[in-house]
Amino acid sequence: MRRSREDAAATRRQIVHEAARLFRARGLDAVSVADVMSALGLTVGGFYRHFASKEQLAVEAIAEASAQTVAHHETVTRRAPKRAVGAALIEGYLSLQHRAHPESGCPVAALCSEVAHASPDVKRAFTQAVRGLLEVAAVAIPGETKRARERRLLAAAAMVGAVVLSRATDDEALARDLLGAVRKGITEAVP
Amino acid sequence: MRRSREDAAATRRQIVHEAARLFRARGLDAVSVADVMSALGLTVGGFYRHFASKEQLAVEAIAEASAQTVAHHETVTRRAPKRAVGAALIEGYLSLQHRAHPESGCPVAALCSEVAHASPDVKRAFTQAVRGLLEVAAVAIPGETKRARERRLLAAAAMVGAVVLSRATDDEALARDLLGAVRKGITEAVP
DNA sequence: TGTACATCAGTGAACGCGCGTTCACTGATGTAC
DNA sequence: TGTACATCAGTGAACGCGCGTTCACTGATGTAC
Numbered sequence: 001m002r003r004s005r006e007d008a009a010a011t012r013r014q015i016v017h018e019a020a021r022l023f024r025a026r027g028l029d030a031v032s033v034a035d036v037m038s039a040l041g042l043t044v045g046g047f048y049r050h051f052a053s054k055e056q057l058a059v060e061a062i063a064e065a066s067a068q069t070v071a072h073h074e075t076v077t078r079r080a081p082k083r084a085v086g087a088a089l090i091e092g093y094l095s096l097q098h099r100a101h102p103e104s105g106c107p108v109a110a111l112c113s114e115v116a117h118a119s120p121d122v123k124r125a126f127t128q129a130v131r132g133l134l135e136v137a138a139v140a141i142p143g144e145t146k147r148a149r150e151r152r153l154l155a156a157a158a159m160v161g162a163v164v165l166s167r168a169t170d171d172e173a174l175a176r177d178l179l180g181a182v183r184k185g186i187t188e189a190v191p
Numbered sequence: 192m193r194r195s196r197e198d199a200a201a202t203r204r205q206i207v208h209e210a211a212r213l214f215r216a217r218g219l220d221a222v223s224v225a226d227v228m229s230a231l232g233l234t235v236g237g238f239y240r241h242f243a244s245k246e247q248l249a250v251e252a253i254a255e256a257s258a259q260t261v262a263h264h265e266t267v268t269r270r271a272p273k274r275a276v277g278a279a280l281i282e283g284y285l286s287l288q289h290r291a292h293p294e295s296g297c298p299v300a301a302l303c304s305e306v307a308h309a310s311p312d313v314k315r316a317f318t319q320a321v322r323g324l325l326e327v328a329a330v331a332i333p334g335e336t337k338r339a340r341e342r343r344l345l346a347a348a349a350m351v352g353a354v355v356l357s358r359a360t361d362d363e364a365l366a367r368d369l370l371g372a373v374r375k376g377i378t379e380a381v382p
Numbered sequence: 383t384g385t386a387c388a389t390c391a392g393t394g395a396a397c398g399c400g401c402g403t404t405c406a407c408t409g410a411t412g413t414a415c
Numbered sequence: 416t417g418t419a420c421a422t423c424a425g426t427g428a429a430c431g432c433g434c435g436t437t438c439a440c441t442g443a444t445g446t447a448c
Contacts, residue, residue: 001409002424027308029220032401046425054402102307113304116358117218123361130360153372154349161352167307169321170314181344192442194391223434237392245435
């Protein structure tokens with residue numbers, strides 16, 4: 001039966017929110033529209049009242065996950081002692097906690113190799129998420145010089161690489177070493 | 192009809208070879224057993240004379256791709272002027288050529304975020320590929336010290352991260368900048 | 383070396399299954415008067 | 416404010432499709448004598 005406009009808008013937000021969790025946890029392909037809807041106690045049919053396609057949901061879910069991640073990093077920035085903001089951001093990103101919880105973590109690390117084969121719209125949303133990550137990196141490595149920007153790109157690539165590889169390996173020691181080595185290497189360059 | 196033992200062994204090798212190409216090009220999920228077989232002019236049914244499952248093929252294809260990549264890097268090492276071996280390896284890995292051709296490139300960069308959700312066997316094969324990459328990195332950054340190992344891990348994470356992100360973005364300038372920044376950052380540390 | 387038979391690589395159709403998407407339907411919500 | 420009607424959020428079943436895997440079959444290869 002019909003729901004009020006507010007209820008419908010809330011449902012839509014819940015679908016995007018749940019999709020943002022599930023896509024990060026299991027990947028875009030491995031999560032079906034039915035998975036997302038049934039996680040909310042809804043049936044598949046209603047999905048298409050809100051979205052034109054699963055792809056549109058992927059686009060919005062990536063944007064939502066990116067916004068959550070940026071907001072999380074802003075919280076970390078606010079709470080950390082002023083001199084140690086960069087270190088706090090880097091340590092959080094490269095933590096075993098982040099490794100263990102892709103569903104609430106950085107969508108760039110969660111989806112990077114999959115997105116290489118995705119549609120232009122999904123790639124665009126993903127690229128925006130990468131830009132969000134680089135803005136967070138600018139808190140740890142500020143400056144408008146070419147060199148500062150290069151160091152931010154290096155830090156972002158290394159951090160994403162370390163988290164992704166730590167998740168893909170079955171060697172716990174290697175996973176820890178990767179995260180630790182990148183944390184050390186990046187923080188040496190970030191006072 | 193039945194084929195000779197040599198023919199059958201050759202078919203098996205071709206299946207693994209083609210799978211190594213297709214999986215890197217499109218991802219493990221997006222390539223079907225039928226895709227691999229029909230690329231060789233064969234039908235699906237015969238596949239199960241050679242492999243117990245698609246998963247077993249994925250394991251062998253990752254190992255094959257890793258071996259190809261290590262062999263390619265050995266060729267680069269042999270051909271480069273002795274003082275510039277590290278730079279040659281790094282530049283090849285971080286090239287637009289590598290970015291444009293995942294099908295013949297590093298399987299670690301091609302499959303990293305997908306493998307996080309794969310079976311233990313696939314993760315084990317992938318982890319071996321990561322170790323292969325670290326051995327290649329040891330040519331550029333030799334040494335048995337803890338510090339040398341950490342720098343290899345950092346270099347590997349940054350290189351994989353840069354290639355993966357450069358492929359996932361729709362922003363060509365960002366892609367080039369990522370590859371360039373990591374090349375610069377890593378080669379500064381690698382004389 | 384020749385022959386009879388077992389083996390098995392590859393074919394092609396079929397299997398059950400889950401997918402994204404569509405659709406007729408329901409009944410509460412929103413709107414027009 | 417009340418009423419009649421249109422709208423549309425969500426249901427539940429159905430659609431065509433491609434997937435991984437199985438299987439009866441074929442005929443050349445391999446083996447035993």
